[in-house]
Amino acid sequence: MPLPMSKTQNFENHAKLYPLHHFIIMPMALIYLGWTVVRTDFSSSTSVAESIYQLLLAFLILLISYLPRIYAIKNQNRIIRLEMRQRYFHLTGSTFYDIEIQLTSAQIIALRFAGDDEILALIDKSIKENTTPKEIKKSIKNWKADHHRV
Template identity: 40%
Template sequence: MKAQSYNNHVRFYPAHHFIYYPILILFMAAAIYFMFTTADQLLWGFITVIFIFLFCLAFMLRQHYALILQNRIVKTEFRYRYFVLTGTRFETIEYKFTDDQLFALRFAPDSEFLTLIERTLTENLSSDAIKKAIVHWKGDYNRV
């Protein structure tokens, strides 16, 4: 598996991104074409609306549940990691961070973790700034 970094941490799901969506777009384009070139405009218009609905639904739901669960798991791992490194519970200061900041901090190795937490608190770093500040990227290879 290729080492993960800021430049390559975006992940694609081939079945969705390269098979399902292109086929759905192709069918949607065909339905739109037939809607304007055949006598059955109402029927093809209805079919087009169905394909548009399916596309939107698939896009919204494709990872919705998995991402919610992943967010909870990442926060739990984060709390555990903070406790292991400091001996104190993270929940006492967790409210000072946004979810995006926490999710970005997970890429920091233990040697940079506490320093980046302090910097994030004092400088209110954005998630992108946190990711760019990480010197030795700790990959998250199991995310959805």
């Protein structure tokens, strides 16, 4: 049974921004990288070494702040693939593997938002017409909300 949420999810509002990541950590890491680039000094061997050191540190901070998000999204995408395998089997009684190889990961993730009453038709359409994930999401009539997506 789905959890009650304050707002119905649809194509227009399904993307999420996480304030700590999107508005604090990443901007600060980018500002630090930009500030470091502006302050690079190649006037002497000591300043070149210091500038390279600071650039490496700034780039490392940027990567470290982005890496957990990449891991979370990759893990969630694997879970969505497993969920789609289970849903497809539940709806058809057959495995999803033969269908899965005909779809991109992004298509599978987009199809995840379709309700059980329309997902099979959207899968067929996606395979036949090579529908983009955005087109898939826009064509969903019975949106199956995912309020836990990273």
